[in-house]
Amino acid sequence: MSFDEREARVAGAGSPTQPPSATSLGRALRQRRKAIGKTMKEVAQEAGLSEGFISQIERGLSTPSLISLYNVANTLGISVEAFLPQGPQPAHSMVSRASERRGCSIDAEERVYQILQRGFPDARLNSCITHMPPGYVSELTRHEGEDFLYLIEGEMLYEVGGRDYLLKAGDTLHFPSSLPHRARNVGTVEARELWVGTTRIIPER
Amino acid sequence: MSFDEREARVAGAGSPTQPPSATSLGRALRQRRKAIGKTMKEVAQEAGLSEGFISQIERGLSTPSLISLYNVANTLGISVEAFLPQGPQPAHSMVSRASERRGCSIDAEERVYQILQRGFPDARLNSCITHMPPGYVSELTRHEGEDFLYLIEGEMLYEVGGRDYLLKAGDTLHFPSSLPHRARNVGTVEARELWVGTTRIIPER
DNA sequence: CGGGACACTTTAGTATTGCTAAAGTTAATT
DNA sequence: AATTAACTTTAGCAATACTAAAGTGTCCCG
Numbered sequence: 001m002s003f004d005e006r007e008a009r010v011a012g013a014g015s016p017t018q019p020p021s022a023t024s025l026g027r028a029l030r031q032r033r034k035a036i037g038k039t040m041k042e043v044a045q046e047a048g049l050s051e052g053f054i055s056q057i058e059r060g061l062s063t064p065s066l067i068s069l070y071n072v073a074n075t076l077g078i079s080v081e082a083f084l085p086q087g088p089q090p091a092h093s094m095v096s097r098a099s100e101r102r103g104c105s106i107d108a109e110e111r112v113y114q115i116l117q118r119g120f121p122d123a124r125l126n127s128c129i130t131h132m133p134p135g136y137v138s139e140l141t142r143h144e145g146e147d148f149l150y151l152i153e154g155e156m157l158y159e160v161g162g163r164d165y166l167l168k169a170g171d172t173l174h175f176p177s178s179l180p181h182r183a184r185n186v187g188t189v190e191a192r193e194l195w196v197g198t199t200r201i202i203p204e205r
Numbered sequence: 206m207s208f209d210e211r212e213a214r215v216a217g218a219g220s221p222t223q224p225p226s227a228t229s230l231g232r233a234l235r236q237r238r239k240a241i242g243k244t245m246k247e248v249a250q251e252a253g254l255s256e257g258f259i260s261q262i263e264r265g266l267s268t269p270s271l272i273s274l275y276n277v278a279n280t281l282g283i284s285v286e287a288f289l290p291q292g293p294q295p296a297h298s299m300v301s302r303a304s305e306r307r308g309c310s311i312d313a314e315e316r317v318y319q320i321l322q323r324g325f326p327d328a329r330l331n332s333c334i335t336h337m338p339p340g341y342v343s344e345l346t347r348h349e350g351e352d353f354l355y356l357i358e359g360e361m362l363y364e365v366g367g368r369d370y371l372l373k374a375g376d377t378l379h380f381p382s383s384l385p386h387r388a389r390n391v392g393t394v395e396a397r398e399l400w401v402g403t404t405r406i407i408p409e410r
Numbered sequence: 411c412g413g414g415a416c417a418c419t420t421t422a423g424t425a426t427t428g429c430t431a432a433a434g435t436t437a438a439t440t
Numbered sequence: 441a442a443t444t445a446a447c448t449t450t451a452g453c454a455a456t457a458c459t460a461a462a463g464t465g466t467c468c469c470g
Contacts, residue, residue, distance in 0.1 A: 025271075039445085039446065039447085040446070040447065041445085041446075041447090049428095049429075049430090050429065050430050050431075051446090051447075051448095052429085052430075052431080052432090052447090052448075052449075052450095053428080053429055053430070054447095055446095055447060055448055055449085056428095056429085056448090056449090059448085061449095062427075062428065062429080063270070063271055063272075063427085063428080064271070064428075064429090065268070065270070065271070065427095065428060065429090065456090065457095066230075066268060066269070066270070066271055066274060067268075068428080068429085069271060080285060124351055124403060125351050125353050125379065125401070125402075125403065127353060127377065127379065146329055146330050148330050148332060148401050150355065150399055172332065172399075174330060174332065194355055194377075194399070196330070196353050196401040197330075198329065198330065198403075244416085244417065244418085245417070245418065246416090246417075246418090254457095254458075254459090255458065255459050255460075256417090256418075256419095257418090257419075257420080257421095257458085257459075257460080257461090258457080258458055258459075259418095260417095260418060260419055260420085261419090261420090261457095261458085264419085266420095267456075267457065267458080268456085268457080269457075269458090270427090270428095270456095270457060270458090273457080273458085
């Protein structure tokens with residue numbers, strides 16, 4: 001029984017979200033690898049696998065074992081979770097659905113903002129999810145209000161008021177926007193940051 | 206080469222976080238299964254595997270394939286990611302490190318708050334990460350200010366101003382705290398929510 | 411006490427597949 | 441034309457994911 005056949009069987013059994021397929025997994029891996037500009041050989045060596053096998057995986061001809069996937073994911077600076085798809089959902093105001101957000105391309109060269117519409121008129125809080133490619137450096141800014149950051153994924157160096165804060169996924173940072181601040185993606189991964197702030201000024205675009 | 210032997214090899218090759226081991230994976234799965242009170246037979250049937258195999262997995266004698274793990278994880282209402290351990294990190298003020306937060310036990314019966322200390326005096330933003338077990342229902346409250354929620358993990362039903370909003374991981378919700386609101390973990394997983402708000406009142410405890 | 415019923419473990423065995431080594435493509439440089 | 445680099449393909453084997461079925465221990469019921 002192939003990976004994909006088995007998938008069909010399982011889907012019929014009523015699994016909550018759509019299971020990963022060999023092809024979708026491979027595509028995601030390749031996309032990711034391209035995004036960070038690595039070669040198969042590099043990935044293969046770092047993950048302790050053969051080049052040919054990486055090729056097979058990416059083309060959906062083979063599926064890596066759990067550890068191998070884990071190692072490959074690490075090499076790509078991404079979590080295994082990233083390859084296991086989420087199902088779609090219905091919409092409603094006030095809510096911003098992860099699955100419905102647009103403006104995000106995984107191998108974007110520049111940062112991508114996903115502004116979360118304010119939940120209601122006269123709101124004082126603003127929020128935005130920003131995707132930043134490895135190497136990305138923002139301008140140094142200062143303004144009124146407060147900034148709260150939650151790093152969803154990646155590794156970022158924030159320079160705030162002359163000090164450096166290295167954040168990893170799940171870390172948060174909170175500071176007065178009046179301090180000059182700048183963000184820098186020092187990881188090898190695209191970073192995703194959730195920003196919540198009191199500043200009305202929503203950046204360009 | 207066994208799963209664990211391979212692990213040793215890989216760790217030596219400089220992988221960023223410690224890779225999962227067959228035994229730790231099994232332990233996690235069993236813990237989870239016990240936590241939601243399912244039997245091996247049930248899990249096996251729902252995941253389309255044999256009872257004996259589940260036993261083997263949980264005892265670290267065998268490792269499931271990716272799809273199988275995925276299916277088992279779904280059956281247990283948890284994400285695959287939950288079984289892949291994270292590494293520790295250094296600290297600094299203004300920052301709240303995911304790895305250093307305390308007050309969190311994975312099979313807690315009640316919700317657990319991780320209040321993120323305000324980054325600086327006179328801050329207007331407050332934040333908190335809340336862990337809520339499946340079935341958890343909060344009290345209905347209303348107060349001054351604004352609430353912003355980002356659902357890190359799980360599936361929650363928020364009742365705000367008489368309407369229901371079903372959120373999944375990655376979704377956000379933004380509303381005026383003056384509307385009566387209540388949270389309900391309708392998933393089978395422990396849910397983790399990031400809250401950012403202007404309300405000073407940080408809940409009990 | 412015998413005998414289910416239940417939750418889990420163990421064993422033995424097979425079909426699958428994860429993975430490698432090596433040769434083959436294709437295309438860009440020089 | 442020769443070299444290099446990035447990737448694909450093939451052939452093949454050892455490892456293992458998985459099953460069916462029998463085995464253990466424990467609780468419960470008459």
